[in-house]
Amino acid sequence: MSHAASLNGAGRVLGFGPAAQANRRGRAPAGLIGAAAFAAVLVLLPILVTVVQAAGVSAQGAVDLLMRPLVGRLLVNTVGLVVAASATCAVIGTATAWLVERTDVPGRKVWAVLAVAPLAIPPFISSYAWVSLSNGLQDFGGALLVVTCAYYPLVYLPVAAAMRGLDPGLEETARSLGHGAWGCFFRVVAPQLRPALYGGVLLVALDVLIEFGAFALLRFRTFTTELYAQYRTGLDGPESSVLALVLIALCLICVVGELSMRGRARYARVGSGSRRIAAPVSLGWIRQPALLAFVALTTATIGVPLGMIGYWLMQHAQAATSPVAPSWPALFDATLASVGYGLAGAAAALVLAAPVAYLATRYPSRLSIAVERIAYLAQGVPAIVVALAFISLTVQTIRPLYQSAALLVIAYAILFLPFALVGVRSALAQVQLGLEEAGRSLGLGWFGVTVRVLAPMAGPGVGAGAAMVFVFVATELTATLLLAPIGTRTLATEVWANTTSLAFAAAAPFAAMMLAISLLSTWLLAHRFGAAAFPVRV
Incomplete structure (x- = not known):
């Protein structure tokens, strides 16, 4: 943090203000554009596969189907x-x-x-x-x-x-x-x-x-x-x-x-005014x-x-007589699988989000806006659509990925990319471009700038995004049911398997463990990352 502070002072001395930064913006590196475009293509891929498959139905057949x-x-x-x-x-x-x-x-x-x-x-x-x-x-x-x-x-x-x-x-x-x-x-x-x-x-x-x-x-x-x-x-x-x-x-x-x-209504005030807390309204008899x-x-x-x-x-007796009675090894294996996929999904989502966020914050253009909007489109693509599209794609074209852990992690990264992107983008937006340039002027390469400048300042925001993705992946059900490798059992799939067979007592340990992981992760997200996790006071 002290190194970043010294770079901040150097940036002010060298004139790294907003106007100077805007004047010096050049063309984004081809590698950065390619990495960001790859993330956008991955988001569009399930939609394109679905459209291509639907095109195999004639117009009359589609009408008959929908009617x-x-x-x-x-x-x-x-x-x-x-x-x-x-x-x-x-x-x-x-x-x-x-x-x-x-x-x-x-x-x-x-x-x-x-x-x-x-x-x-x-x-x-x-x-x-x-x-x-x-x-x-x-x-x-x-x-x-x-x-x-x-x-x-x-x-x-x-x-x-x-x-x-x-x-x-x-x-x-x-x-x-x-x-x-x-x-x-x-x-x-x-x-x-x-x-x-x-x-x-x-x-x-x-x-x-x-x-x-x-x-x-x-x-x-x-x-x-x-x-x-x-x-x-x-x-x-x-x-x-x-x-x-x-x-x-x-x-x-x-x-x-x-x-x-x-x-297009505008809701902002002309001036910032003096911030005051409103006096509480008395509810009276209400x-x-x-x-x-x-x-x-x-x-x-x-x-x-x-x-x-x-x-x-x-209800130990009912759980013991269930056809799928829970055991400590099964609970441990399911917990380990959920946590493992959660960490892998969070890492993959960050890898996809980082170039998109960096392109949007450092090289704003029509291209960066388009790529960012496509990335956010993942929020509106149902998990079942992504899973079914990947099943068809891997069965017909990329068979080595069919029912593989890698395919499931890729699906997680696509589904929860918007959450990672929000955290990474907001974190990078708060780091002045002048700090990176000052670091390079002091002899640091891109890796040194990332480790010594970006990581200390953007770390909380990036961590908040990763934590959010981890929570969602560890409790995800739909894509896991369809894409998980044969024999893979997570907490979510175990709850599903037991509940669908009305074995509520057998499902309880897995549900309790999943709830504990979710609540603990949410608490850590709020207290460890603070304002980076929740930009507004809760």
């Missing part, structure tokens, strides 16, 4: 659940953010932490808990309950951050003009929250569209579960690719729809109902998964 009653049912289930989940998450997330950030509800700091905690619980673990509690939840209502409990924090986090950044003077001015509390909220606060709210709702919609494990355990049929069923029955082919294209199209519609709703609502929400999102896992852990 089947089954497809209509899948469309109604999928779109209906996306709309319902987006609406419920928007309401719950915004209400929770307002109560935590702007009211005098008791225990605000505790509720702020508990409101984020559901993100550490994989949706199919929540589904396992609710299904083992009651089989009556295997319908639309159960699916809506599970995804709402799992994804409402995606709305809460950005909306809470936006509320903290609002100028209290706007509300004070509105009240001085005669607006009450509700009028002030809907006419002044709510419009300022639109970018954060729309962004959160978009994430909810995309996650619901690509979710598989939770819906499969709930026996709720969507496009993802139908694609998996066709693969398992040997019916996956050009017709399945057509259904996959419908799923990709729905994801793109969500992205375009969010951009259209956001529009305080107790609000407190009870927090308790109910925490019970549904955290209490039920933890409680049901604890309950089934105590």
